[in-house]
Amino acid sequence: MTTLARRNVLGLSIAAGIGAIGVAVGVKKQTAKPNHLRPPGALPAGEFESACARCFKCGSACPNGCIKYYGLGDGLGRAFTPYITPRDRACTLCGECANVCPSGALKPFGSTSEEWRANVDMGTAQVSKGQCYSFNGRTCGACYRACPLAGKAIKIGLLETPHVQADACVGCGLCEQACLHLPQAIRVIPRETRDRTLPGEGPEVS
Amino acid sequence: MCMTSAVTGYFKSLGSDTPPTAYEDIELADMVTHWGHNARGSHPIVFWRIADHKANKKIPTLVVDPRRTGTVMGYEEVNEANSYHFSTINGDIAIQNAIAHVLLTSHEEAIAWDFLKGHSTGWEDYVKGVTERYAPEKVQHITMIDPKYLREVAAIWAEASIKGRKNGKGGVLSLWGIGYNQHIHGQNNTVSLINLMALSGNIGRPGCGPFSMTGQPNAMGERLTGGLTGRLPFNEGLSNVAWRDHIAKVWRIPPERLASVAKEENPGMAIGMMERALKGDVKAMFLIYATHIDLPDQNTLVRPALNKTFNVVQEIYRHAPNNLYADVILPAATWGEWVGGTYIQSERRFYVCDGTANPIRGTKPDMDMVIDKGRAIATALDLDADAIFPYKKMANGFYNPEDVFRDIVIASKGSDSDLTGMLEVEERDGVALYDQIRNHRGIQWPAPTYEIARNGGTKRRYMEQEGWDGKPYGGFRTADGKLHMHLCEQNYEGREEIIAQLSRAGTEKGFYMIDNLHLLEKARDNGLTPELPDFDFLNKRWDEVPVDKYPFWIGLGVVYEHFHTAKTIRSGTTKRLVPEMYVEMNIDDAGVLGIEDGEWVRVISRRGSYEARASIGLDSKVKPARNTVPRGYMFSPWNLSVGDSADPEKNRWLANAITHRAFDPVSGQVDFKKCAARIEKIRV
Incomplete structure (x- = not known):
């Protein structure tokens, strides 16, 4: 030891x-x-x-x-x-x-979904409708089922289409990991990229 | 094994194996019910069409399924107030009879008396029987549903039926899936549902009706072309002499040969074949893809039987489980490999599927194999092979499926599923058969006239909905043109005795189901299960349950990430989604058993066992974790059976090792849904 x-x-x-x-x-x-x-x-x-x-x-x-x-x-x-x-x-x-974490660079954030929403912000998921199977008539829903805040961070629409609720998404990336499409049709835009305000440097919008 | 209960049920009630409905009926329906059908998983487009309709028109829905599935939860998300769920195990017939009882006693205005009197037979017995014996309170021990809740749903059913009748379209649309067919009383389930639909007048009108949801795309194609023993193509029995002679003529074979086939018998259907193989009566088997691992009782019935017979296997996969038992393997090309063909889906619609790749060298399309074998056999029998199989190979060395399809269309003339209007369209408009189907994006059989074929076939059937004169399609396809109602009963009195007898199958040497068909008939007529769990041992830790007690219900089904026989487990994507065998467990059962989420357990029945990870609740770390099961009931997918290994020595996930061989004595479908099992923790 x-x-x-x-x-x-x-x-x-x-x-x-x-x-x-x-x-x-x-x-x-x-x-x-x-x-x-x-x-x-x-x-x-x-x-x-x-x-x-x-x-x-x-x-x-x-x-x-x-x-x-x-x-x-x-x-x-x-x-x-x-x-x-x-x-x-x-x-x-x-x-x-x-x-x-001994230095406080990572702050403890609790274990309930409310605490996650309040304390965690890794980024925000974004769906590329052109690539997503469900938006193209092929029901999938893998991201929705992977989401730990399903129903809050991702709401499901017709034909299992995912609709990300930016205010509830904490950016854990489980949706991106679960996505069947290659390249991933749902991906987390990291906090820094998302918040960058300079023109041309913001997250891609599809 | 998937739809034959619907086939024989349709025949018994309606006189033809014809789903009378079309997908368009979804948007017209005033209420949709699902029986043993997890539509969100098995028919997602259908589910979302219904969910969309529910959101727009606020229609009520009912799902009858032991599990709280994605379908149940999806509807609740759309509108919780009018989404109903009956969590029943085996109680379907009693539920339908109880709904009928409530309609008759409290909502008489919902009864379609005119229809019953004018277009059906047997309704008097049905009305009398359900009124006397099926009050929801009286049959609660069978339905497992709170009578108050059942009465509430029956009231909604009545409201939707009345609304549909008043508007001339709409009413109750009832969909069912394999979970409803795979019972000892599978055929009775279909008949019983049609009874209820007929009683409330939900048949023969757009927007309502019984609607069987087929599984693999071509289940309907197999049915139409006479894929079941005892049947000829186009919905006729082998015993129909006139039709038999007609088929012999269009097949260009001597009629006496086909007549001699009619004398052959196949007692017990698939299970009977295996049992007779065990006895030594069946010497050889020809397995065309029909994987043996989807049959029940692998350890004491199927695999021992296949070990005794000479097996020819036609396969597209090198590692298919059937190959392990094969004496001869015929390597086939898949449907996507050049040759293509047609298939039929649930609403009787033909589609053309075109191949996209070239077959691997040394393989042949199935159709070519059949033709070549047929020619060889014809020659050996001294028949004229060129006359029977007048098909010519194309430049690429394969036969043209459209030539064979033309023969199918010609042979259908005058039948219940007449397609010959397509020939007229070809002649008058110069559009080839396949192109007609392609242009319409599918043609619904029947299409007996030029006009109907040109308009894409017949949308709905029965009660003159087909809309043409001079064809034998009046009310229904029974001999008297009426819908036949047969009261199906469910009665648990004395069931222990019958089920104890059934339990001898697979555990007692020399006990064959085909020699005890009367037992199956008795079980069917009373709506029983193949086994009965030892309920007294439900509330015990797993290691306190004696080894000869089986306290849980276990049902098998499909996990939709994987295709049959788990060949898809070799694909990275699908493997990531559902990587291993699991058993869904109720959280309270798991607590009592002392099993934690993610632990490996052994599921044991009287006949065998398999290993699986316990998946408890929607938060389980064992994927896919999207359903919950009621107390005392567990669920595993069977299509991961050889996901670990097809080699019997190493294969630990074989779900059908545990199942019971009891089957519906008419449809031949096996009851995979209600076996009794014990859980043991696997210590590591």
Whole structure:
């Protein structure tokens, strides 16, 4: 146990050291890549990268194995910070990562659907009607059945068509993971991309 | 195994295997009912048409299904106030009779007396029987439905029936699926539903009627072309001498050969064949795709039987379970591989399906195999093969399915499903047969005249809805032109004794169902189940249930992510959706049993067992988790049976290892829905 703890401390200090060096040499803060989500309960972009201790505890705690980490190749500023690719493996909102986060970069967000709606904002799902099977007469509904807030975040319409309710969607990405269409007809637009207001940089609208 | 109860039921009541309705009736209906039919899963377009109609016109719906399925929940989402659900196990006939009772005693204005007196027989017995014996309170132990709730639904039924009759269109539209057909009393289920529809005048008018929902696209095609033993093409029996001679003539074979076939018997249908194989009376089997794993009682009946017979298997898949028991395998090309053909769907509509790819080298389309084998057999019998099979191969080396289709159309002349109007259209307008179907996006049989064929066939049937003169299509297709009502009974008195006798099948050596048909008839006439769970042991932990007690109902069905025999489990997408065998369990049952969500359990019956993951409630982590089951009832899909492995040594998911071979003595359909089982936890 001691060795493990020691290694943890070692890893943590190395990672924190790299972050500190990065800041010291004036590397620009880098947020998550455009198609990646931060784990649930994450602080806003910028604040998150400052607060994250690069301790890897969130990933070790994740029973779902969906949390991955950026490497040095992804840029010094975002190196060793966690991210999720929902189409590979989406977050199940179990909350373990936020519960173990020592630095407050991930804030515990509760376990009821009301608490999720209040405290989690990973992004917002968006449907491409041109690609979605249900919008093209072939009933599917896989995303609706995968949604942990089915009926609230996704309402079902005629022929199982999904209708995302932006105010209720927390962006977990389970819909994107479940989508039968390739490329995915429903995808989560990450918080940062969604909120970017510069013209031409906003989320694609289909 | 899927629709024969509807076939024989339609014959008994209406005189022809003809669903009288069309999909257009959905938008005209004033009430829609589903019996053993999870439409949202099995017929999603139909479901959403109904849901849309429900949203627009606020029509009430009734779903009769033990489980709370997506269909039930979907309708409730549209309008909870007029969505009804009867969670019954085996109580359908009693429910229908009880609704009839309520109509007769409290809503007499809903009874179609004129129709009954003018166009039906047997209604007096039916009216007397249901009035005397089927008060909802009296049969509650069978229906499992609160009598007050049942009376409420009956009132709605009455209202919709009256409305439909007043408007000349609309009324109650009743759809049923395989969950309704697969019972010892499957045929009686169909007859009983038609009785109720006739009593309330919901037949022979647009917007109402009984409507069987077929499964695989061509179930109706098989029925029309005489796919069942004892039947000739176009809705006639093999015993009809005139029609037999007509078919012999159009098939260009000596009539005495076909007459000799009429003397052959096939007692017990599919199950009978397997039992006779076990006895040694059946020596060889020819399996064309009909996978053996969809038959019941695999361990003591089907697989031992197939081990004894010489089996020729026509297959498109190399790893199909049938191949394991095959002595000869004939590799076939699939329907999509070049040759194409036609198929028929639930509303009697023919479609053309065109092939899109080339067959794999060494494989042949099924039709070509049949023709080539037929030619070889004809030659061996000293018959003129060229006259019987006058088909020529095309440049690509295959026969033309349109040539054979022309023969089908010619042979239908004068029958209940006459298609010869299409020939006239071809002659007068110069449009080829397949092109006619393509242009109309399907033609509904019958199409006996030029005008009807040109307009896409006949939408609705019976009570002169076909709309043409000089054809034998008046009221109904029975000999007297009337709808025949037969009171179907459900009576649980003394059922333990009959069911105890039935339980000998599959557990007692030398006990054959075909030698005990009287038992099946008795079970059918009383509307019984093949087995009866040991209800006294329901409230026990799984390890406190004695090994010879089976406290739960178990029903099998289909999970729609996968096709039959789970070949789709090899596809990444469908495997991700439903990766493994599961058993749906009620949350309270699981609590008492001491089984947690996601745990592997063994489902055990008197005849065998399979392994499955417990899926408890809608929040289960075991996919697909979209239905809930009532207490004491469990559900598994059978179409994942060989999803783990087709090799019997390694195959642990074989759902039909547990089922009972009891079948409907007329339709031959097996009761897959109500076996008794025990649950054991698998310790790891």
